[in-house]
Amino acid sequence: MKEQLQKDFDNTIKNLNLSQKDIEIKKFYLENFINKGFPNRRKEDWKFSDLNQIIKKNIGELSFYSDYTSTNKVDTSAFVDGLEHNKIVFINGRIEKIDFDYEKKDQIEIIDQSETINKFNNNSSLSDLNSAFTNKSFKIVVKEGYQLTKPLIIYHTTNSKIWSKNINLRLNFELYENSSLRLIDLFKDTSEKNFLNIFYNFDLKENSVLKNYKVDKLENNNIKYSFNNIDQDKNSISETFILSSGSNFCKNEINCNLNGEYSSAFVNGIFSINNNKHHEIRTIINHLTENTKSYQLIKSVLEDSSRAVYQGKIFVNSKAQKTDGYQLSKAILLNKDSEFNAKPELEIYADDVKCSHGSASGSLNEDSIFYLMSRGLNYQQSRELLINGFLLDVVEKITDPEVKNLIKNMIGIKE
Amino acid sequence: MDNRQKEIDNLKDYKYGFTTDIENTRAPKGLNEDVIRFISNIKNEPQWMLNFRLKAFERFKQLKEPDWQKPKYPKIDYQNLYYYSAPKSMKDKPKNLDDLDPKLLETYKKLGIPLQEQKRLNGIAVDAVFDSVSVATTFREELTKQGIIFCPISEAIQNHPELVKKYLGSVIPVTDHFFATLNSAVFTDGSFAYIPEGVRCPMELSTYFRINASNTGQFERTLIVADKGSYVSYLEGCTAPMRDENQLHAANVELVALDDAEIKYSTVQNWYPGDKDGKGGIYNFVTKRGLCKGKNSKISWTQVETGSAITWKYPSCILKGDNSVGEFYSIAITNNHQKADTGTKMMHLGKNTKSKIISKGISAGFSDMTYRGLVDISSKAANSNNYTQCDSLLMGNKCGAHTVPYIKNKNSESNIAHEATTSKISEEQLHYCQQRGLSAEEAVGLIVNGFCKEVLQQLPMEFAVEAQKLVGISLEGSVG
Numbered sequence: 074m075k076e077q078l079q080k081d082f083d084n085t086i087k088n089l090n091l092s093q094k095d096i097e098i099k100k101f102y103l104e105n106f107i108n109k110g111f112p113n114r115r116k117e118d119w120k121f122s123d124l125n126q127i128i129k130k131n132i133g134e135l136s137f138y139s140d141y142t143s144t145n146k147v148d149t150s151a152f153v154d155g156l157e158h159n160k161i162v163f164i165n166g167r168i169e170k171i172d173f174d175y176e177k178k179d180q181i182e183i184i185d186q187s188e189t190i191n192k193f194n195n196n197s198s199l200s201d202l203n204s205a206f207t208n209k210s211f212k213i214v215v216k217e218g219y220q221l222t223k224p225l226i227i228y229h230t231t232n233s234k235i236w237s238k239n240i241n242l243r244l245n246f247e248l249y250e251n252s253s254l255r256l257i258d259l260f261k262d263t264s265e266k267n268f269l270n271i272f273y274n275f276d277l278k279e280n281s282v283l284k285n286y287k288v289d290k291l292e293n294n295n296i297k298y299s300f301n302n303i304d305q306d307k308n309s310i311s312e313t314f315i316l317s318s319g320s321n322f323c324k325n326e327i328n329c330n331l332n333g334e335y336s337s338a339f340v341n342g343i344f345s346i347n348n349n350k351h352h353e354i355r356t357i358i359n360h361l362t363e364n365t366k367s368y369q370l371i372k373s374v375l376e377d378s379s380r381a382v383y384q385g386k387i388f389v390n391s392k393a394q395k396t397d398g399y400q401l402s403k404a405i406l407l408n409k410d411s412e413f414n415a416k417p418e419l420e421i422y423a424d425d426v427k428c429s430h431g432s433a434s435g436s437l438n439e440d441s442i443f444y445l446m447s448r449g450l451n452y453q454q455s456r457e458l459l460i461n462g463f464l465l466d467v468v469e470k471i472t473d474p475e476v477k478n479l480i481k482n483m484i485g486i487k488e
Numbered sequence: 489m490d491n492r493q494k495e496i497d498n499l500k501d502y503k504y505g506f507t508t509d510i511e512n513t514r515a516p517k518g519l520n521e522d523v524i525r526f527i528s529n530i531k532n533e534p535q536w537m538l539n540f541r542l543k544a545f546e547r548f549k550q551l552k553e554p555d556w557q558k559p560k561y562p563k564i565d566y567q568n569l570y571y572y573s574a575p576k577s578m579k580d581k582p583k584n585l586d587d588l589d590p591k592l593l594e595t596y597k598k599l600g601i602p603l604q605e606q607k608r609l610n611g612i613a614v615d616a617v618f619d620s621v622s623v624a625t626t627f628r629e630e631l632t633k634q635g636i637i638f639c640p641i642s643e644a645i646q647n648h649p650e651l652v653k654k655y656l657g658s659v660i661p662v663t664d665h666f667f668a669t670l671n672s673a674v675f676t677d678g679s680f681a682y683i684p685e686g687v688r689c690p691m692e693l694s695t696y697f698r699i700n701a702s703n704t705g706q707f708e709r710t711l712i713v714a715d716k717g718s719y720v721s722y723l724e725g726c727t728a729p730m731r732d733e734n735q736l737h738a739a740n741v742e743l744v745a746l747d748d749a750e751i752k753y754s755t756v757q758n759w760y761p762g763d764k765d766g767k768g769g770i771y772n773f774v775t776k777r778g779l780c781k782g783k784n785s786k787i788s789w790t791q792v793e794t795g796s797a798i799t800w801k802y803p804s805c806i807l808k809g810d811n812s813v814g815e816f817y818s819i820a821i822t823n824n825h826q827k828a829d830t831g832t833k834m835m836h837l838g839k840n841t842k843s844k845i846i847s848k849g850i851s852a853g854f855s856d857m858t859y860r861g862l863v864d865i866s867s868k869a870a871n872s873n874n875y876t877q878c879d880s881l882l883m884g885n886k887c888g889a890h891t892v893p894y895i896k897n898k899n900s901e902s903n904i905a906h907e908a909t910t911s912k913i914s915e916e917q918l919h920y921c922q923q924r925g926l927s928a929e930e931a932v933g934l935i936v937n938g939f940c941k942e943v944l945q946q947l948p949m950e951f952a953v954e955a956q957k958l959v960g961i962s963l964e965g966s967v968g
Binding site for chain 1: 912
């Protein structure tokens, strides 16, 4: 793999107009990645999902070079209907369109940061890989007091032109005081056997609100890793919703630092997977100061021989008195070959806190099915009703009514 | 009030911190094949036992010391330890208690261990282990009548080789992890108990461990086998003198329960925890594992962990037999600079297996406590159930309490439920108690005992009283 990496790296660099200094930095990250390699199960964070093995088994040899010199045609029919929105379109990893038509032009700033490689608050090998190979990196700034009127949808589209490729994306968001942003990540893949490595960084200033909805619904054979770093100032709110369903393998990581008083973080997730899929959500909520709050709810429905993993960690600093942290994960295993692994973790150094977690996994409740069947539903209907209700609980946590309806329609949950 | 105060003053300092001045026979310092041969030789062991040790040592040389645990400790120099230390007077093992070195008897008297027959009313059979060897076992005859074997493991190797050969290493194989393998290579003594088919052991069996000599590691090995339909309740207690250096204690405990058998294993661990500044104390790195081999068998671990500078252990149950049950009840208290990383593993392999975990952690001062546990329901373990509850109580913002459960469910017909909470003693509860005339310390003691009650109830009577007191004492000075 090392030679391949070196060769692809040289090709990638050739197409980018980088200063000598930036090339050096990129080389440094490449070197780091070569030394560390893809994470494997010996790394505690990857204990339940051995990425190295998964890539070997599903993709084989990866190629790290992508030709970004030619543009791809943007297929407008793929856009979401019935909801006016701003867009960023990625096709096969190349930014094809950035469009904030519905917003005041002077309130949003888009900065091309491709030439300055910003440090990322993460020293994993995947972060190194991302730093070494990202071609374009943008920073999106929402100015003070501005609240976007329409949600922003980021389309992550891939098509059959790419095969066995590694794609690295990076976006930076900065929300100034009293601003707000609704962000939906939509994955549409018609490609197969690629590894997507996505890094987002969010910087939330005082009183700002971020709502991020990640929807991976369409069936595809890709392998995805997505990392969100969220830094929060006083009174800020972040809400993350993850629908983990379509990809062959998908791992979402959320690292949230509650730096300011009265800031709060909400993470809600659904695993709805079948076949041989293997999905994971890992969250780390760092309560670093007083009076912060976090809430997490993860629900899974596992069919066939699918496998879901939830690793959630609440960290409470000794300064962070009056912390309120809550975490709940529930899983329904529908098939004898399905598997649910959880590691809900608490690390607490302050005494005046309220922290708890719960985790339960098991089969569908036979008594409930019996109850429904005795009222005239057949087995299949009862089962669907129960699963719908189970997942609806999480969807209902979405605080934005427009997006809530959109997502409800997408997963076909009926009320 | 006065009496209570006196009692507290008496107990405030670690009262088991004395040393006994007694002559020792030691193996040469260091760890190598010769030392292992020396130990085996001095114990007059058969060849198969020596082979067992050497095999373990071969494996040990390839293993690396683990470092994933939360409490870090300075590197242990394994070559700078004595692996065998025995009171000199033990060379020819005394036939009865009258032949024992009076100093030893006095030591155990100070510790409150009923070695003397006149204390038979207590009705507990005791095996006392001093440094590396077992010094006395009481009530042997009575137990023999029922066919129960209860003796030091070195004697069992001589007298019951077929049983030891069959079960030793069957739960913790010689190829296990670092400390367990070290123990397999150099273990010196420990207790052996065999309860024959259908026998309900009429009294509590108990082992009392004492580290006395300095610079020694204590490596004892306990093996308990409960044959079909039998029942045994086993107690374990430990103390050590106060010393400035850290001492290593790496024991292995193996339990085997055959069809319909039940083993109840209770520990009150009160090794020297080090002084207020965290100097000295015992490193308690113990491997405890029970195998529910037969159908309908049950193994229950109860532990009260108040001592040791670092406690690092996970008493586990392998639920192999169908319908078998594993239980784990734990109270861990850390104060000053103590550290604990403890919990359990429940491996569900058989059908209809059930396990229950209740863990209560209390940390005060500058201490750090971690519950780390694994519940693993394999794909064959249909209809299995686990319930886990771990609660932590924090006193002050200099200490830490952590929960790291690993939950694996591979069977759709099985259910796992886990819950954990972390909190402090509520002001309202304290206020309520104080309003009714209790002092702040008494109020905390009362609330903490209530917090631990679920676990304390699982202990046998004699231990429950001691443990309850210990809970109070361990937290002295942490209020306010």
